[in-house]
Structure formats: structure tokens, C-alpha cells
Amino acid sequence: MAKIIVVTSGKGGVGKTTTSAAIGTGLALRGHKTVIVDFDVGLRNLDLIMGCERRVVYDFVNVVNEEANLQQALIKDKRLENLYVLAASQTRDKDALTQDGVEKVLTELAKDFDFVICDSPAGIEKGASLAMYFADEAIVVTNPEVSSVRDSDRMLGLLSSKSRRAANNEEPIKEHLLLTRYNPERVSKGEMLGVEDVEEILAIRLLGVIPESTAVLKASNSGVPVILDDQSDAGQAYSDAVDRLLGKEMPHRFLDVKKKGWMERLFGGRE
Amino acid sequence: MNIFDFFRDRKKGNTASVAKERLQIIVAHERGQRNTPDYLPALQKELVEVIRKYVAIDNDDVHVALENQGSCSILELNITLPDR
Numbered sequence: 001m002a003k004i005i006v007v008t009s010g011k012g013g014v015g016k017t018t019t020s021a022a023i024g025t026g027l028a029l030r031g032h033k034t035v036i037v038d039f040d041v042g043l044r045n046l047d048l049i050m051g052c053e054r055r056v057v058y059d060f061v062n063v064v065n066e067e068a069n070l071q072q073a074l075i076k077d078k079r080l081e082n083l084y085v086l087a088a089s090q091t092r093d094k095d096a097l098t099q100d101g102v103e104k105v106l107t108e109l110a111k112d113f114d115f116v117i118c119d120s121p122a123g124i125e126k127g128a129s130l131a132m133y134f135a136d137e138a139i140v141v142t143n144p145e146v147s148s149v150r151d152s153d154r155m156l157g158l159l160s161s162k163s164r165r166a167a168n169n170e171e172p173i174k175e176h177l178l179l180t181r182y183n184p185e186r187v188s189k190g191e192m193l194g195v196e197d198v199e200e201i202l203a204i205r206l207l208g209v210i211p212e213s214t215a216v217l218k219a220s221n222s223g224v225p226v227i228l229d230d231q232s233d234a235g236q237a238y239s240d241a242v243d244r245l246l247g248k249e250m251p252h253r254f255l256d257v258k259k260k261g262w263m264e265r266l267f268g269g270r271e
Numbered sequence: 272m273n274i275f276d277f278f279r280d281r282k283k284g285n286t287a288s289v290a291k292e293r294l295q296i297i298v299a300h301e302r303g304q305r306n307t308p309d310y311l312p313a314l315q316k317e318l319v320e321v322i323r324k325y326v327a328i329d330n331d332d333v334h335v336a337l338e339n340q341g342s343c344s345i346l347e348l349n350i351t352l353p354d355r
């Protein structure tokens with residue numbers, strides 16, 4: 001039986017898709033059979049970040065409508081044995097996904113996979129609520145910025161009240177905070193909320209802190225999840241987060257301002 | 272950053288701590304509202320209609336609030352009647 005994990009945020013553009021791709025790939029790297037499902041109907045993007053955009057034939061909505069079966073719609077990753085993607089549909093019909101349809105697909109996926117990662121769309125509309133409804137755990141992606149933190153808190157409220165677990169009076173969804181686009185330098189200058197600030201306000205377990213990093217754009221340019229760039233700060237930070245998700249204790253890295261070497265200080269360096 | 276910027280920044284204060292303070296207030300407020308049942312606005316509207324049969328009041332003159340105290344909840348009604 002798979003663990004279903006939703007990656008959600010409320011606010012748009014904070015790094016949900018980047019995170020879904022990285023965490024899903026990280027789980028597969030560690031030997032867990034994983035599928036990443038794009039719930040952003042009409043704005044499919046996970047396929048680009050995963051680098052499989054030219055291999056999408058059937059999508060999530062096709063499976064829900066029984067125009068294709070799961071085997072036809074699942075896209076196997078070219079790099080990793082255990083990794084699959086289910087693409088979102090590009091239809092403009094917002095009601096293309098139904099709760100029953102999603103339940104049917106997730107139940108079938110859960111039989112075959114160890115992890116199902118649901119990449120939620122932004123907002124609190126139907127797509128976002130369907131992405132979270134069947135979840136066992138939630139990764140709440142937050143940027144250190146007022147509107148993102150407020151929206152995350154809003155999502156925490158929805159996670160605890162509008163889910164299958166809440167409806168069935170089961171143990172609540174396990175919530176994790178992932179702080180992304182973190183800039184230690186700006187935090188040290190008092191321009192940006194620090195990890196402790198956000199932790200204190202949201203009061204949920206910290207899964208990780210992903211630094212603002214040029215590696216993320218490079219990775220998305222080439223369709224390679226950033227976690228596979230194991231030399232990069234963001235890649236390593238995601239890797240630690242995956243280990244923590246699997247229950248390992250890992251110290252948090254990349255929280256402090258990098259000390260510049262004397263050469264760099266003397267000649268300056270490009271950021 | 273030069274020395275003058277440094278002092279200017281100090282005077283302007285630390286915007287991150289302003290952000291934190293504002294967030295703490297708004298989040299606490301919104302959490303308080305989150306736990307109120309969905310029927311409260313409708314209840315409020317109907318109460319206003321009933322009371323209007325007898326007294327001329329505005330929508331804003333009726334306040335309903337639900338407070339949870341341990342195992343029981345208290346529904347608090349606060350109706351401001353117009354000046355006589």
C-alpha cells in the first residue's frame with residue numbers, strides 16, 4: 001500500500017512542482033517505487049521539469065474518463081528504474097477531475113507503488129482540494145515571505161478539516177514544512193524571515209530548507225530534477241529532506257551565510 | 272553597504288521582524304475564525320430578519336460568536352438595539 005503525499009502551498013509559484021520532482025526522484029533513487037502525479041489540470045508543467053514532455057500520450061483525465069488505462073498513461077522515467085510520471089491534462093475543463101475519478105486512480109496506483117506524490121495546483125479551488133483529499137502526508141512548500149506563510153497556514157487548516165482522513169475520523173494528515181528559496185544573506189540582514197520565525201508561526205515539523213539557487217533554473221532548463229545535480233546546494237538540501245521524510249535524522253545545512261574566501265573577497269565573484 | 276547605509280538600516284528597523292509580528296497577529300486571528308461552523312453567517316442573517324419584525328436594526332447590530340470551552344460550546348449573541 002503506497003503512502004500518498006501531497007505537495008501543496010496555497011500561493012502559486014513557490015516551488016511545488018520543483019519539489020514534487022525532486023522528492024519523487026529522491027525516493028526512487030533510494031529504491032522506492034514512486035509515481036509523481038500532476039494535478040494542475042490545464043497548466044501541465046511537471047512533464048517539463050521531469051524532462052518527459054515529448055512522451056506524454058495519455059494523461060490523468062484520460063484515465064479518469066476511461067479513455068486509456070493506467071499502464072498506457074504512466075510515463076516511465078528514462079533515468080531511474082522505479083520512477084513514473086502521470087501527466088496532467090491540458091484541457092480547459094476545470095471539472096475534468098472528480099473526487100470519485102481521482103479516488104479510483106489513486107487506489108489503483110497505491111496497490112502498485114510505494115509512494116504517490118501529488119503535485120497540487122496553486123489556490124484553494126477544486127484541483128488543490130482533490131490533490132490533498134486522499135493524502136496521508138503533506139509537504140507544505142513555503143517561501144520566507146508574508147503572503148506565502150499566511151497561505152500555508154490556510155492550507156494547514158484545510159488539510160486538517162477537508163480530507164478523507166478528517167471525514168473518516170482517522171489520524172490526521174502528517175504535515176511537513178519545506179521552506180524554499182531561502183536566502184541566508186538576506187535573513188542575516190533582517191530583510192527576510194528566518195527559519196525559526198516561520199517554524200514558530202506555522203508550528204509544524206520542519207522537513208527541510210532549500211536555498212535560493214541558480215541550480216534550480218539550470219535543472220528546469222534541461223529537464224533534470226535538481227536533486228540529480230548532487231553537486232548543487234539545492235540538490236543536496238532536497239536529498240537531506242528525502243532522508244528526513246524516510247525517518248532519518250539529518251542536520252540542516254545551507255542555513256548560514258557562505259563565508260567568502262580571501263580570493264573571492266579580493267576580486268569579487270559573480271553571484 | 273557603507274557605514275551610512277548601516278546606520279540608516281538600523282534606524283529603519285528590521286523589516287523581517289515587522290513581518291513576523293504582523294504574521295503572528297493575522298494568523299492567530301484567522302485560526303480563531305477557522306474553527307467556527309459554516310452555518311454561523313446564515314444563522315446571523317436569519318436572526319436579523321426575525322428581530323427586524325419587531326425592532327429596526329442593521330445587519331451589523333447582531334453579533335454571533337461560538338466559543339468552545341472544553342466539552343461544551345457557548346453560542347454568544349450580542350444584539351445592539353437602536354437608541355430609544
Ligand SMILES: Nc1ncnc2c1ncn2[C@@H]1O[C@H](COP(=O)(O)OP(=O)(O)OP(=O)(O)O)[C@@H](O)[C@H]1O
Nearest residue numbers: 012013014015016017018122181211212213216217
Ligand atoms: N530553490 C529555488 N531557487 C531558485 N529558484 C527556484 C527555487 N525553487 C523554485 N524556483 C523557481 O521558482 C519558479 C516556480 O517554481 P515551481 O514551478 O516549482 O512552483 P509551483 O509552486 O509549482 O508553481 P505553480 O503554483 O504555478 O504550480 C520556477 O521558475 C523555479 O525555477
Ligand SMILES: [Mg+2]
Nearest residue numbers: 016017040045
Ligand atoms: Mg506547479
